[in-house]
Amino acid sequence: MRNLFIFGVLFFAFSANAQIAANNVTSIKISNESSLLIQTNEFDLELIPMSNSNSIDYLEFSYFPKNNKEKWHHSYTIFHEKRMELLKNRGLKFQKVQGGNSNTTELYFIGNYIIEIEKQPYNIVVREINISQSTKELSNQYFNSNVILRDYANLNWINEDHKISKNFELMEDKYIGLGEKTGPVNRKGNAYTMWNSDVPAYGLEQDPLYVSIPFYIGVNNHNSYGIYVDHSCKSYFNFGAACNFTSISVEDDHLRYYLILGNNTAEIAKKYRNLTGHTPLPPKWSLGFHQSRWSYKSQDEVMSLAAEFKKKNMPVDAIHLDIHYMDACKVFTFNQQQFKNPKLMVDELKNNGINIITILDPGIKIEKGYQAYDNALKNDLFLKYPNGQNYEAGVWPGLCAFPDFTNPKARKWWSESVKFYTDLGISGLWNDMNEPAAWGKEVPTYIRFNREGHISNLTQNRNIYGMQMARATREGAETLLQKRVFTLTRAGFAGIQRYAAVWTGDNVASDEHMMLSFKLLTNMSLCGVDLVGADVGGFMNPATPELFTRWMSAAAFTPFYRAHKMIDMPQSEPWCYGDIHTEINRYYMQLRYRLMPYLYATMQNNEFPALKSMAYFQELSEQNHENGFNDKFESQFILGNSILVAPAKSTQKSTEVYLPKVPKSNKWYSLHSDIQYAANQKYYVASPLSQLPIFVKAGSVIPEIIPQKIENTQSKTDTLNFHVYYSEMGDYEGYFYDDDGISLKTTNSPCVSIQITGKPMSQEIEFNINKIGNFNFHYKVLKFIMHGLPQTNVNQIDDSPKPRIMRINNQQFVAPSANVVESYRPHFALQQDLYKVDKIDKTANPNYIFHVNCPNSSFKLTIE
Ligand code: GLC
Numbered sequence: 001m002r003n004l005f006i007f008g009v010l011f012f013a014f015s016a017n018a019q020i021a022a023n024n025v026t027s028i029k030i031s032n033e034s035s036l037l038i039q040t041n042e043f044d045l046e047l048i049p050m051s052n053s054n055s056i057d058y059l060e061f062s063y064f065p066k067n068n069k070e071k072w073h074h075s076y077t078i079f080h081e082k083r084m085e086l087l088k089n090r091g092l093k094f095q096k097v098q099g100g101n102s103n104t105t106e107l108y109f110i111g112n113y114i115i116e117i118e119k120q121p122y123n124i125v126v127r128e129i130n131i132s133q134s135t136k137e138l139s140n141q142y143f144n145s146n147v148i149l150r151d152y153a154n155l156n157w158i159n160e161d162h163k164i165s166k167n168f169e170l171m172e173d174k175y176i177g178l179g180e181k182t183g184p185v186n187r188k189g190n191a192y193t194m195w196n197s198d199v200p201a202y203g204l205e206q207d208p209l210y211v212s213i214p215f216y217i218g219v220n221n222h223n224s225y226g227i228y229v230d231h232s233c234k235s236y237f238n239f240g241a242a243c244n245f246t247s248i249s250v251e252d253d254h255l256r257y258y259l260i261l262g263n264n265t266a267e268i269a270k271k272y273r274n275l276t277g278h279t280p281l282p283p284k285w286s287l288g289f290h291q292s293r294w295s296y297k298s299q300d301e302v303m304s305l306a307a308e309f310k311k312k313n314m315p316v317d318a319i320h321l322d323i324h325y326m327d328a329c330k331v332f333t334f335n336q337q338q339f340k341n342p343k344l345m346v347d348e349l350k351n352n353g354i355n356i357i358t359i360l361d362p363g364i365k366i367e368k369g370y371q372a373y374d375n376a377l378k379n380d381l382f383l384k385y386p387n388g389q390n391y392e393a394g395v396w397p398g399l400c401a402f403p404d405f406t407n408p409k410a411r412k413w414w415s416e417s418v419k420f421y422t423d424l425g426i427s428g429l430w431n432d433m434n435e436p437a438a439w440g441k442e443v444p445t446y447i448r449f450n451r452e453g454h455i456s457n458l459t460q461n462r463n464i465y466g467m468q469m470a471r472a473t474r475e476g477a478e479t480l481l482q483k484r485v486f487t488l489t490r491a492g493f494a495g496i497q498r499y500a501a502v503w504t505g506d507n508v509a510s511d512e513h514m515m516l517s518f519k520l521l522t523n524m525s526l527c528g529v530d531l532v533g534a535d536v537g538g539f540m541n542p543a544t545p546e547l548f549t550r551w552m553s554a555a556a557f558t559p560f561y562r563a564h565k566m567i568d569m570p571q572s573e574p575w576c577y578g579d580i581h582t583e584i585n586r587y588y589m590q591l592r593y594r595l596m597p598y599l600y601a602t603m604q605n606n607e608f609p610a611l612k613s614m615a616y617f618q619e620l621s622e623q624n625h626e627n628g629f630n631d632k633f634e635s636q637f638i639l640g641n642s643i644l645v646a647p648a649k650s651t652q653k654s655t656e657v658y659l660p661k662v663p664k665s666n667k668w669y670s671l672h673s674d675i676q677y678a679a680n681q682k683y684y685v686a687s688p689l690s691q692l693p694i695f696v697k698a699g700s701v702i703p704e705i706i707p708q709k710i711e712n713t714q715s716k717t718d719t720l721n722f723h724v725y726y727s728e729m730g731d732y733e734g735y736f737y738d739d740d741g742i743s744l745k746t747t748n749s750p751c752v753s754i755q756i757t758g759k760p761m762s763q764e765i766e767f768n769i770n771k772i773g774n775f776n777f778h779y780k781v782l783k784f785i786m787h788g789l790p791q792t793n794v795n796q797i798d799d800s801p802k803p804r805i806m807r808i809n810n811q812q813f814v815a816p817s818a819n820v821v822e823s824y825r826p827h828f829a830l831q832q833d834l835y836k837v838d839k840i841d842k843t844a845n846p847n848y849i850f851h852v853n854c855p856n857s858s859f860k861l862t863i864e
Contacts, residue, residue, distance in 0.1 A: 023157055025119035028106055034093040036108060036115065040122045042066060042157065049094070049110050050086035052274045056111035056261060058086065059126070063166070063255040065159050073256050074452055075230050076464050077276050077495035086275070113261065114145065121154040126259065128223050146223050147171065149259060152245040165249040166257070170240045172218040174629060176265070176615050177226075178237060179213030179494075179527040180504060180520050182206055185615050186629045187216065191241040195234050196463050196491045198437035200506040201540045204516055210435060210505045211492040212463040213527040214248075215276075217268050221619055226260030226268040228275060232464035232493050251459045264619045269526055270607055277498040278606045279530040284741030285355050286428065286486035286501070286531075287599055288317025288713045289589055290562035291573060292357075295324035298338040299345050305573070306354050310711065312575045314586050315593050317712045318428060318486075319349070320357045320564070329397035330365045332372045332420040346425040353712035357428030357486065358421055362436050362469055363400030366392060372417060376403055381410040384448045391447045393438035402436055405468035406461055407450035414469070415476025422480040429473050431489040431500065434466035466491025470500035483742050488560070494527070501531035501560045509538025511649040514551050518635040518647050521558055525611035530603065532611070533560030542570050545577035546650035546689060553588035553692040554647035557639045559603060559610055561592065584690050593710045595643075597703035597720070601737040602640035604753075612638040617660045627682065633658040641733060642700035642725075644668065648687040655687040659695060664731035664760075668695040674787050698788070699727035701734025701756040701765065713741065720779040722756075724765070726788040726863070732758025732765045739775060750775035763863035784861065807862040 027039045036047040043063045050058040064071050075083075097107035097114070108115045116125040127145040152167035159165075175187040182205050183190050194212035202209055214229035216237065229235060231250040238247040248257065258275065262268040291309070296302050302319060309316040325342075327333040334342045346356050364373050364382075376382060382390040382401040390401045403410045421429060436443065449461035470489040477485040489500040496502060504520050507513045517534035524532045536555045537548045552574060555561055565572040574585040592599070602610050609616070614636050618628035627633060636646045636657065648655035659668045661680040668677045670685070671694040677683055685693050696702065702723040707715035722734070734756035743749055750773030758765045771777065 022121045022154065025117065025122050028117060028119075030094045030096065030108075033087075036094050038117060038122075042159065047094075047115065048087065049092040050083075050258075051088075051092060052086065052271065054091075056092050056113065057271050058261065058275065059110075059113075059259040061255075061257050061259065063157070063164070065164070065254065068253050071254070072454065073230075073254065074454060075256075076232060076467060077493065078230060082275075113148070123151045123153060123156060125150045128261075148223055148225050148261070149218070149227075152247075155245070162253075163249050163251050164253075164255045165236075165247055166255060168246045170244060170246050172220050174219035174615070174618070175216050175239045175246070176219055176613075177213075177216035177523070177527055179215070179524050179529065180209050180211040180502070181523060182209070182516060182520070184629070184631060185519065185523070185613055185634050187237070187239045189240055191236065191238040193234070193236055194463055196435040196466060196493075198433065198435045201508050202505070204512055209520075210466075210490045211496065211502060211524070211529075213492075213494045213524070213529070215272055215494060215527050217265055217526075218246075219265060219615070219618065224262065224264055224268055224619070226258075226262070226272055228258045228260060228272060228494065230256045230258065230494075233460045234462070265526075265616050266608060269528075269609055269616075273528050273607065276495045276528050279497040279528070279603070279610075281484070281604050281606075281745055282501070282531055283427070283484040283486055284596075284600060284713050285317045285353070287559065287596065287603065288561070288593065289315055290318040290320060290357070290560070291316055292320030292322065292535075292562055292564040293569075293572065294565065294567040295322035296320075297324045299340055299342070302345060302356075303348070306349055306352060308573070308575070309354075310352075312582065312586070313709075314574055315589050315710045315712055315715070316354060318355045318357050318562075320359070320428075320430060320562070322359050323361070323396050325358060328365065329361070329395075330367075330370055330372065331360050331362075332417055334424075343424050350425060353714045355428050355486075356426050357430050357488070358426055359430045359432050360473060361396060361433045362402050362405070362431075362465075363393070363395035363397060363433065363438075364403065365397035366399045366401055373401070375417075376401070376410070376413060379409065379413060381407060381413055385444075386446055386448060391444075393441070393443065395433060395438060403469075404450050405465055405472055406452065408452065410450075411468060411472035411475075414472040415479065418473055418476035419480055422477055427477060427481055427483065428486040429477055429488070431466065431470050431473055431487065431491075434469045434489060434491045435462065436465055436491075463493050467493045467496045467499065470496060471498075474499040478744070482744065484744055492529070497529040497531070501533070502529050503532070503560060503562065503564075504534040506539045506566075507535050509541040509543035509547060511547060511651070513538055514547065514554070515635040515647060515649065518554065518558070518637050518645075519613070522609075522611045522613035522616075522637045525609040526613070526616065528609075530606060530610035531559050533558050533562055535562065535564040537563050537565065537572055539564055539566050541566075543572065543577075544650065545581045548572070548574075548577050549581045549584050549689055550648065550650040550692070552585045553689075554645055556588040556592040557637070557643060557645045557694070559599070559639075581689075587690075588692070590710050593713070593715070594704050594706055595702070596713060597705055597736055597738065598640060598643070600741075601703065601735045601753075604737040605640075605735055610640065614658055614660050617662050627658045628660060630658065632656060638662070642697045642702055643671070644695040644697070646685075646687075646693040646695075648693060650689070652687055654684055655693055656682055656684050657693050657695075658682045662697060664729065664733060665697045665699045665727060666729060667698040667727075669698060669725050669787055670694070671696055676788055696723075696725050696787075698725050699729060699732045699758060700725045701732055703734070703736040703754075716778065718779060719781040719783050721783045721785055723785045723787060724861075726786065727758070729760060730758050730762045730764070731760045732756060738777070748773060752777050765861045765863075766858060767861065768858040786863075789863070807860075809859055 023040050023042045025040050029037045038045040043065045046062045048060040049056045095109045106117045114127045126148045129145040150169040152169050156167050193208045195208045197208050217226045231252050234251045236249040260268050260271050323329050327335045381403050383404045445458045447458045474487045487500040490505050521532045536551050537543045575582045614628040614633050638644045646657040659677050666679050687693050704721040705717050707717040736754040739751035752771045752775050755768040
């Protein structure tokens with residue numbers, strides 16, 4: 001009884017206290033620059049509309065608690081210039097809606113949105129209205145309008161324990177995003193932490209991993225939205241786990257996030273890229289196969305490894321040198337006993353089309369006389385304790401100090417030091433252990449970072465450290481070499497795509513890890529990071545031959561393709577698993593190189609994610625949309641717009657796949673057999689090791705090359721194939737892009753692109769060729785390979801199939817009819833100068849060879 005009484009008193013006191021703390025709005029103003037300034041008892045909020053186009057694309061919310069006098073926000077993701085560019089569109093103005101009870105609520109229009117501000121207590125709702133409105137019409141429209149985002153009642157703002165939390169109603173069924181995160185694709189019911197961590201052999205559900213990307217999409221069939229939280233401090237996301245609201249929390253003294261407005265996942269993903277940057281076109285060689293292990297320990301070993309690839313007739317473009325290439329693990333050195341002449345090695349390999357990539361760890365060995373250490377010490381570039389003493393911890397070389405990459409001076413020093421590698425002809429640099437890692441141990445939070453002159457601690461800076469290391473490496477190498485370089489990183493933050501490719505760290509050789517890897521990759525790509533890959537075969541533990549082979553085949557369709565293995569493990573090159581496996585590995589490695597024109601074009605056309613999960617298209621498959629989130633299909637992915645890969649576990653001989661509805665198409669073809677499947681359905685398909693389930697969207701036009709010998713990305717052929725996957729909808733799409741593969745790209749760089757589009761409901765496919773500068777388009781023959789061309793009408797007289805007519809512009813020819821023999825793929829080709837068809841060469845029926853004019857302008861392919 002007594003206890004009850006005490007509880008009652010406490011409860012009363014607590015609720016009375018909660019009421020006193022009510023966070024009421026004290027003023028709302030539209031500023032000259034067209035932002036909305038809202039003041040409450042607890043904070044000042046500035047709401048700023050931003051645009052990349054003519055309409056509103058983003059709403060920036062900046063909350064500063066009353067006690068925050070400095071109002072300083074630094075973003076390593078959205079630089080000042082970028083923000084200014086997005087602010088340029090001053091046509092966007094808030095307009096107050098008159099009427100109503102403005103004591104309790106005020107309404108403001110901005111573009112097609114209404115901001116509804118409840119005042120006692122503060123609460124904000126963003127709604128979309130569909131048509132241009134006048135104030136008079138507001139009442140009806142307003143009540144019919146869609147709520148995009150609604151604050152969670154009067155529990156929407158908590159500022160406690162050095163952490164600010166903002167809570168929203170848990171309105172959506174689906175939340176996707178957050179980059180490199182394990183767990184279900186749909187984040188609802190789960191909570192996540194953004195805290196870059198060194199997590200060897202991480203668990204299948206482990207959180208956090210190495211990369212933090214505080215961006216997610218609330219998926220809704222009518223109006224999805226994105227939230228990007230622009231804080232690199234430790235932060236937390238909760239989608240109704242142990243609470244009934246959505247919550248973002250930052251360990252910072254203020255809160256800035258962007259509400260990204262758009263209709264569907266694709267639109268929001270695109271706008272997120274516009275905000276945080278695109279993955280630059282990598283050097284073409286970096287899209288080839290990479291071979292790595294911890295470590296190839298000598299020059300001889302590296303040279304014979306390269307020779308072995310040739311002998312085994314397996315393509316390779318890069319060999320990675322892990323920590324043993326260094327002298328005692330000291331960055332910016334080579335072990336001179338084991339690598340007698342690194343320059344010679346690099347040059348010789350390069351002459352054979354193979355690039356060396358060296359690992360760089362941030363930990364600098366504390367050793368007097370070691371140039372890098374002496375230099376950084378002299379210039380005061382290391383992370384520090386509050387008393388000014390350098391922070392020191394153990395990593396591979398022993399006790400190390402760590403450059404402070406949030407200090408512009410340290411970045412400059414590091415960028416210049418990279419000359420050690422570029423002088424040797426190395427243009428591939430692998431940034432590791434940059435969480436930063438200290439033997440997996442907790443680093444003290446009170447370490448001081450410069451943060452562009454605003455000294456702050458680990459909580460503020462850990463998540464940004466790896467990205468700033470990658471930035472310094474990338475900028476250094478690019479400036480020194482004046483060509484495209486390849487940089488790889490383990491740790492990163494939102495925007496990392498601008499500086500480096502990312503791999504998913506120390507995974508394990510298991511089917512579960514393989515399946516997880518594809519999910520991590522599509523998630524990263526959704527969040528802007530396209531050049532991604534996992535350690536193929538699994539880093540830790542030996543792989544079974546089946547696992548290695550399955551992983552090699554599925555990863556052949558991921559942008560960064562590298563086999564890597566931990567120290568003390570058996571050899572794990574693609575020929576180490578027995579003849580049959582070698583054969584299958586070779587086939588898929590070569591298939592990747594055959595599809596290199598498709599992959600390169602995908603990486604160049606970087607507006608949308610290069611890898612897409614099934615959830616990406618869920619808005620299109622309304623009645624079946626649960627399949628997009630079904631964990632059975634979470635590892636499936638689409639590379640570019642056309643090729644869907646359904647990784648199956650290594651022992652699985654048949655696999656259930658889900659072929660989603662995607663734009664402009666209603667069916668899929670098996671890549672292996674051309675069998676057609678209606679979209680928006682599930683199927684069981686055969687998945688023996690030799691035959692990974694791969695599908696191509698109907699209406700795709702896919703460029704392919706088949707050099708006689710495929711050794712690396714420099715292997716060439718005269719013939720460029722276009723695989724045309726027949727679609728009765730007529731809505732064809734395809735893209736080809738080529739340049740010299742290495743020069744830094746500007747808008748005028750010599751290149752050629754071919755935009756391939758079909759007219760809906762016709763069978764007219766336009767090939768629009770755009771050549772810039774003096775680019776040498778070396779292909780002499782363009783060959784068209786028709787897939788799924790339906791049987792033509794039957795000839796009345798003798799029942800034989802009537803031949804199909806195809807035309808290139810006005811030149812007519814007879815196309816071979818399909819389905820004559822199973823696996824028979826009718827094809828025809830255009831030779832040399834495109835356009836004017838001079839001659840039809842039927843000698844090699846069913847190959848129709850066309851002699852045409854130079855591919856300088858466009859042509860039309862018609863199927864009748
Ligand atoms: C880290 C990396 C791994 C590398 C090893 C040795 O564990 O994640 O890829 O092989 O360090 O450098």
